[in-house]
Structure formats: C-alpha cells, structure tokens
Amino acid sequence: MSGFKEPSFADRQKAAQQAKQDILNKFRAKPGPDDPEVKQRQAEREAQAAARAKVREAREAAKAEQKAREAEAAALAAAQVAREKEEETARLAAHGKTARIFNLGCGPAQEIQDFLVRYGVSDHARFTLLDFNEETIRFATSILSDLKNRHHRGTSLDFVKKSVGQVLKGRGRKAEGPGGAQYDFVYCAGLFDYLNDRICKSVLTYFYDIVAPGGLVVATNVEGQHPIRNIMEYMFEWHLVYRNSAEFASLVPERAPADSFSIQTEDSAGNIFLEIRKPLNGNGS
Numbered sequence: 001m002s003g004f005k006e007p008s009f010a011d012r013q014k015a016a017q018q019a020k021q022d023i024l025n026k027f028r029a030k031p032g033p034d035d036p037e038v039k040q041r042q043a044e045r046e047a048q049a050a051a052r053a054k055v056r057e058a059r060e061a062a063k064a065e066q067k068a069r070e071a072e073a074a075a076l077a078a079a080q081v082a083r084e085k086e087e088e089t090a091r092l093a094a095h096g097k098t099a100r101i102f103n104l105g106c107g108p109a110q111e112i113q114d115f116l117v118r119y120g121v122s123d124h125a126r127f128t129l130l131d132f133n134e135e136t137i138r139f140a141t142s143i144l145s146d147l148k149n150r151h152h153r154g155t156s157l158d159f160v161k162k163s164v165g166q167v168l169k170g171r172g173r174k175a176e177g178p179g180g181a182q183y184d185f186v187y188c189a190g191l192f193d194y195l196n197d198r199i200c201k202s203v204l205t206y207f208y209d210i211v212a213p214g215g216l217v218v219a220t221n222v223e224g225q226h227p228i229r230n231i232m233e234y235m236f237e238w239h240l241v242y243r244n245s246a247e248f249a250s251l252v253p254e255r256a257p258a259d260s261f262s263i264q265t266e267d268s269a270g271n272i273f274l275e276i277r278k279p280l281n282g283n284g285s
C-alpha cells in the first residue's frame with residue numbers, strides 16, 4: 001500500500017503561504033540599482049551594445065565603399081568599352097559597313113546609352129544585347145529605344161533574354177552568335193567576376209568563334225589585388241572571382257595565337273581588360 005497521504009486543506013494553505021513568503025523574500029533579497037554588481041552588469045551590457053553598434057557602422061561603411069568602388073570600376077570599364085566601340089564602328093563605317101556588336105550580360109548598357117548620345121557613328125552599328133534578367137532586358141530595351149529615337153539614330157538594337165548556360169548549350173557547329181550572325185566586336189563587362197574559370201574559358205572560346213576575322217573580343221575582370229577584398233570576404237562572405245593578368249591570360253582560347261591578345265591593367269578602379277584581335281586569316285593557324 002502507498003504511504004502517500006492526501007494533504008489537508010490546512011497543509012495546502014500553509015504551503016501556499018510559504019510560497020508567497022519565499023517570493024517576497026527573493027524580491028527583498030534582489031540587489032537594487034545601486035548595487036555594485038548590478039551596476040557592473042549594466043555597464044557590461046552597454047559596452048556590448050556599443051561594440052555591436054561599432055561593428056554595424058564599420059559594415060555599413062565598408063558596404064558603401066564597396067558600392068562606390070564598383071560604380072567607379074563599372075564607369076571606367078564602360079568608358080573604355082565605349083571608346084573601343086567607337087573605334088570599331090568607325091573602322092567598319094569607313095568601308096561602308098555596319099559594325100555588328102554583341103554584348104553578353106548587358107545590364108543597363110550604360111556604355112551603349114553614352115554611345116548613342118555622343119557618337120554619330122552609332123548609325124553604323126547593330127547591337128545584340130543579351131542578359132538573363134527579364135527586368136534588365138525590359139529596362140535596356142526601353143532606355144536605348146528612347147535614346148535612339150531622341151537622337152535620331154539609325155542604330156539597330158536586338159535584345160535576347162538568355163543565360164550564359166543556355167548560350168553555351170545552344171551553340172551549334174556553325175560559328176555564329178545568338179542573332180545567327182558573326183560579329184565584329186564581342187564584349188562582356190562586369191560578369192566574369194561572378195563566373196568560374198571553366199565557364200569563362202568556354203565563353204571566351206565561344207566569343208572567339210563567333211567574332212569575324214579581324215574582329216575584336218573584349219572581357220573585363222576585377223583584379224586580384226583589390227584593396228578591400230579581404231574585408232569583403234571576411235565581413236560579408238562575398239567571394240567574387242578576382243583574377244590577375246596571368247590568371248586572365250590562362251582563359252584565352254588555345255586557338256587564339258599568342259600575339260593576338262593583350263591584357264591592360266592600368267585602370268585605377270582595379271579592372272583588367274583582355275582584348276583578343278582575331279587574325280584576318282581566321283584562327284591565325
């Protein structure tokens with residue numbers, strides 16, 4: 001038989017009273033705000049909050065700096081590509097030809113906007129712009145068509161919504177781009193930083209195949225010695241694919257002769273430019 005005895009009402013009342021008393025005692029024993037221990041804990045909490053705020057501030061500042069650098073790098077890359085576009089178009093226009101230009105990962109196509117506004121020779125250019133982002137294609141279509149009309153340009157603009165993967169998968173035996181043509185100038189700015197070596201090499205090989213003899217291929221990458229690379233990687237786990245000249249050169253297609261390409265690194269924002277001029281006799285082999 002169990003030895004348990006049901007507590008009486010008096011027992012329960014006593015226990016409840018004791019519990020209330022215990023709570024009161026605990027409350028009375030609680031140190032007041034002037035207690036040195038309480039003060040120390042409060043100070044510690046404040047120090048921790050201040051340290052967290054400092055880290056937040058540093059992170060925001062680094063983010064802002066990164067944004068500014070990216071904008072500067074994009075603007076410098078755009079300016080250089082715009083110059084090359086003008087030269088290539090003028091070269092072909094001088095022979096009464098239209099320059100066929102293919103831009104992979106076009107984004108808002110700032111350099112094409114500038115080209116339409118500033119250069120009359122843009123009448124002699126035909127662009128194929130490719131991007132995998134629907135909204136980007138819509139924006140580029142709208143702004144470039146608007147500029148073309150406002151500046152009365154005869155420039156031809158074709159837009160293709162596709163990914164790099166789709167382009168590489170869809171390439172056929174024929175050396176032609178997404179518009180079913182060869183191009184005089186093929187370029188990609190600001191996208192290689194996000195792609196691994198294998199894909200970049202395939203893209204460059206594809207570019208080299210679809211560029212006409214005598215035509216130019218240009219690609220940009222942010223260089224390995226980027227000043228805030230370590231901060232970005234440590235604080236945000238952003239891992240862009242930085243490349244130095246030698247690493248970039250290793251992506252040049254095997255069939256491009258050694259004297260057909262060059263790498264320029266003088267850009268202050270950390271861009272490096274790879275240029276491959278396809279020999280007039282094709283692969284140069």
Ligand SMILES: C[S@@+](CC[C@H](N)C(=O)[O-])C[C@H]1O[C@@H](n2cnc3c(N)ncnc32)[C@H](O)[C@@H]1O
Nearest residue numbers: 074105106107131132133162163164189190191
């Ligand atoms: C950093 S932006 C560069 C835009 C522009 N070329 C410039 O220099 O300012 C990269 C662009 O590539 C596009 N993009 C990224 N990954 C892509 C992919 N796998 N296939 C096609 N486009 C891609 C993005 O939508 C974006 O518009």
